[in-house]
Amino acid sequence: MTSNPGGTWPHAPGFYPGDRPKIVTSRFEYEDSYTLQRYLATDGYAGLRAALGRPASDIHDEVKNATVLGRGGAGFPAGNKWGLTPQGVWPRYLVVNGDESEPGTYKDRLLMERDPHQLIEGCLIACYAAGLSQCFLYIRGEMALAQERVANALNEAYAAGYVGKNILGSKFSVDIVLHWGAGAYVVGEETALIESLEGNRGMPRLKPPYFPAAIGLYGQPTIVNNVETLANLPWLLRNGAAAYTAIGTATSPGTRMVAVSGHVNRPGVYEIINGTTTFRDLLYGDDFCRGIRNGNELKAFVPGGGSAPWFTPDQLDLPFEASQVGPAGSMLGSGAIMVMDSTTDIPRAALTLTRFYAHESCGKCTPCREGGTWLERILSRVVDGKGTDADLDQLLEVGESICPGAFPHASNEKLGLTAVPFPYRMNTICFVGPSAYAPVHSALTLFRSEFEARVTKRTLIPVTAVGQ
Amino acid sequence: MARLNEDNVRLAREIIGRYPKPRSATIPLLHLAQEQDGYVTNEAMAHIGELVGATSAEVYGTASFYEMFKFEPVGKYLINICGTMSCALMGAEELMHHAEERLGIHMGGTTPDGMFTLERAECQAACTEAPCLQVNYRYRFRVTPQNFDDLVNQLSSGQLTEEIPQHGTLTVTRQHIPADRGVGAVDPELVTEGPAWLDGKAAL
Numbered sequence A: 001m002t003s004n005p006g007g008t009w010p011h012a013p014g015f016y017p018g019d020r021p022k023i024v025t026s027r028f029e030y031e032d033s034y035t036l037q038r039y040l041a042t043d044g045y046a047g048l049r050a051a052l053g054r055p056a057s058d059i060h061d062e063v064k065n066a067t068v069l070g071r072g073g074a075g076f077p078a079g080n081k082w083g084l085t086p087q088g089v090w091p092r093y094l095v096v097n098g099d100e101s102e103p104g105t106y107k108d109r110l111l112m113e114r115d116p117h118q119l120i121e122g123c124l125i126a127c128y129a130a131g132l133s134q135c136f137l138y139i140r141g142e143m144a145l146a147q148e149r150v151a152n153a154l155n156e157a158y159a160a161g162y163v164g165k166n167i168l169g170s171k172f173s174v175d176i177v178l179h180w181g182a183g184a185y186v187v188g189e190e191t192a193l194i195e196s197l198e199g200n201r202g203m204p205r206l207k208p209p210y211f212p213a214a215i216g217l218y219g220q221p222t223i224v225n226n227v228e229t230l231a232n233l234p235w236l237l238r239n240g241a242a243a244y245t246a247i248g249t250a251t252s253p254g255t256r257m258v259a260v261s262g263h264v265n266r267p268g269v270y271e272i273i274n275g276t277t278t279f280r281d282l283l284y285g286d287d288f289c290r291g292i293r294n295g296n297e298l299k300a301f302v303p304g305g306g307s308a309p310w311f312t313p314d315q316l317d318l319p320f321e322a323s324q325v326g327p328a329g330s331m332l333g334s335g336a337i338m339v340m341d342s343t344t345d346i347p348r349a350a351l352t353l354t355r356f357y358a359h360e361s362c363g364k365c366t367p368c369r370e371g372g373t374w375l376e377r378i379l380s381r382v383v384d385g386k387g388t389d390a391d392l393d394q395l396l397e398v399g400e401s402i403c404p405g406a407f408p409h410a411s412n413e414k415l416g417l418t419a420v421p422f423p424y425r426m427n428t429i430c431f432v433g434p435s436a437y438a439p440v441h442s443a444l445t446l447f448r449s450e451f452e453a454r455v456t457k458r459t460l461i462p463v464t465a466v467g468q
Numbered sequence B: 001m002a003r004l005n006e007d008n009v010r011l012a013r014e015i016i017g018r019y020p021k022p023r024s025a026t027i028p029l030l031h032l033a034q035e036q037d038g039y040v041t042n043e044a045m046a047h048i049g050e051l052v053g054a055t056s057a058e059v060y061g062t063a064s065f066y067e068m069f070k071f072e073p074v075g076k077y078l079i080n081i082c083g084t085m086s087c088a089l090m091g092a093e094e095l096m097h098h099a100e101e102r103l104g105i106h107m108g109g110t111t112p113d114g115m116f117t118l119e120r121a122e123c124q125a126a127c128t129e130a131p132c133l134q135v136n137y138r139y140r141f142r143v144t145p146q147n148f149d150d151l152v153n154q155l156s157s158g159q160l161t162e163e164i165p166q167h168g169t170l171t172v173t174r175q176h177i178p179a180d181r182g183v184g185a186v187d188p189e190l191v192t193e194g195p196a197w198l199d200g201k202a203a204l
Ligand SMILES: Cc1cc2nc3c(=O)[nH]c(=O)nc-3n(C[C@H](O)[C@H](O)[C@H](O)COP(=O)(O)O)c2cc1C
Pocket: A069, A070, A071, A072, A073, A074, A075, A076, A078, A081, A097, A098, A099, A100, A101, A102, A185, A186, A187, A188, A189, A190, A191, A224, A225, A226, A227, A229, A230, A430, A431, A432
């Protein structure tokens, strides 16, 4: 099969390969990329074989040295996370987070549909290196094709001796169990994922303990890793940490998958070089999105999934580097960029996100359960032209009850704003509550005039005053 | 009505056996029940409770948390139209209005002939292909009103029955761990030692 730089493959919807190094998407060009046969013909399970030829602690060191950043949102290095398990407590589990549902995020599904064996191999390498005795692969319920492909791949891999008892004839034995989700965004939060896997309502657990690595599934040490994070491991083990860190920057090595959606000429999924690629490259580059649709101006973009504070053209030259994006007032999150052009109705766009988080609140803590709903209701009323001046301040007040203190936002030259760095303080157990506020806060801070134009210039008459 | 049938009980026991604690199988078994009957019946939830060691109230407590489980019959085809940001930016609202008009029902409703249920859904991880929808969790991308009409016509005339099974059936392939290849569930009450391969030596 010939390579197709810059083009697309109909069997991998939305994916544009370009002419860049590929760590996790190298097989997407093959129509049968998900079969064991294709996998074995393209270096499949060579990383596992290499790993098993060395002591487990060596492999753990290799992953640490490569600084494989978590791709699920928080960007915590996988090798370090594996080291957080308490001494001498057994057994330990691996839970794979394939619940991808953060607004704007589209990469894990492709990795599961197009290259399930790569994910399986990654799981095996993690289990070997970190001494994890059983692996649960939790796939979002709505992803029927991903479940089909992973189930098939697991059946093939078991039959061929790559998973299960005495893998490749060695003393390494581990089962990978495919688990189905059933539709609930908050289950992507790692402690909620574990609750769900125990057969419960998927509500996040109270912290501390902060990491399931200490107390997780069935109260045992549990590593939760994202699909893309684990998909990096086969390449890493075949090529070594030095080759991995030769791509990208020292603090953000390797590549990462990003999805750019909204008002660009070529929305798509791209595997980009980490740390150096800028938002401008991505939105305007020939190899990427080729500019804003219809020659329109860029108005704003969400840089890291629906939870992330928004950027405007002022931030286009920032690279995919957490140590720069954080101080600039947002986060890279799950590699999801949503682009709004000059025609965008900003309050309405913010509402589509706030409604999402308000609906997905699990209800465990009051600021999120009540606050999210309030935000949604007030914002809807403003969008419908039924709001008042007071509503705008009330939005900020409700936000303050979810996240006390200054909320992160980007700088803006025209408005004379300086950035408030990420992260925020929060009164909630998990990030769903703050995420309901983030779009409201960004939109109001950067585009307040659009809200003001929407509301009637009168103050609320207190209920008691009626009829006096 | 319907407890799990014999085949499904066999499957259920196989699934339960993979987990250290039977209750972990609750969601997979609820999917089995939904596949069997098109929705999750009270009898099935009671039955699942017996199988995993929970009360039917506990099973319902879990089930009712998750969007995918339906407790009343829905259409043969459940059409979920995504309305989150990327799809909204690309015309999801218009698509939803069109869908409501074409099918003559509101979001959340089912056509009188029991063929279609329409739902507003949240981000489906296909944001670059907006606006998108799923029919029984099978995708359609960059959907125009014309595409929507064509889809409804094809579904109505039975042209897509092979690609899109009726509501409840997620996959045709299931994981199966052969008895001679599986390690078995690692129960924290039975296993208290570190794995054999952590002996400081290479495994191969
Ligand atoms: C509300 C919420 C939803 C999340 N959803 C996902 C998700 O869908 N997939 C994912 O991998 N991580 C998600 N995360 C992050 C996980 O909690 C966890 O940090 C991640 O899976 C760890 O994997 P990594 O270290 O490999 O990135 C979510 C976090 C929160 C707070």
